[in-house]
Amino acid sequence: MSLYSEYILEREGYNTYEDDVSFFTYIKVDDALYVRDIYVSPEARGEKKSLELGELAECIAREFNCKAMIGSIDTETNGWKRNKKILEKFGYKETYTDGDMIYFNKDLV
Numbered sequence: 001m002s003l004y005s006e007y008i009l010e011r012e013g014y015n016t017y018e019d020d021v022s023f024f025t026y027i028k029v030d031d032a033l034y035v036r037d038i039y040v041s042p043e044a045r046g047e048k049k050s051l052e053l054g055e056l057a058e059c060i061a062r063e064f065n066c067k068a069m070i071g072s073i074d075t076e077t078n079g080w081k082r083n084k085k086i087l088e089k090f091g092y093k094e095t096y097t098d099g100d101m102i103y104f105n106k107d108l109v
């Protein structure tokens with residue numbers, strides 16, 4: 001586990017999945033799994049890695065008996081419009097906004 005992963009687990013309670021070219025952070029919130037950060041290194045982009053990560057996050061959610069996924073977009077960050085499209089493409093629906101944040105939900109069937 002990277003030092004930063006250890007840090008956010010200790011400080012904020014977020015777990016991290018990480019491999020050589022990507023990572024995502026997640027936390028269980030009631031009966032949903034909230035995936036906060038996703039990163040694919042530039043050399044590995046455009047090869048559907050983010051889709052693979054999304055599917056892996058859903059597997060983790062099912063192991064935790066979650067009924068839904070939560071995603072979010074911070075409209076103050078670079079590329080947020082692209083990221084919003086990616087979430088929607090993966091079946092996430094916008095649920096509410098809170099300041100700069102937009103939250104999304106996807107029911108697990």
Ligand SMILES: CC(C)(COP(=O)(O)OP(=O)(O)OC[C@H]1O[C@@H](n2cnc3c(N)ncnc32)[C@H](O)[C@@H]1OP(=O)(O)O)[C@@H](O)C(=O)NCCC(=O)NCCS
Pocket residue numbers: 036037038039040041044045046047048049050051052078079082083086
């Ligand atoms: C967002 C990110 C995770 C996408 O990863 P990726 O593995 O390259 O994405 P994929 O190959 O799975 O592509 C998913 C879809 O998004 C589109 N997409 C991916 N990167 C894109 C880009 N830079 N510009 C436009 N569209 C893009 C792809 O075309 C694809 O859609 P398609 O199936 O219709 O072609 C990656 O670009 C990244 O890490 N960005 C920096 C960090 C970030 O913004 N994280 C998300 C918010 S926390």
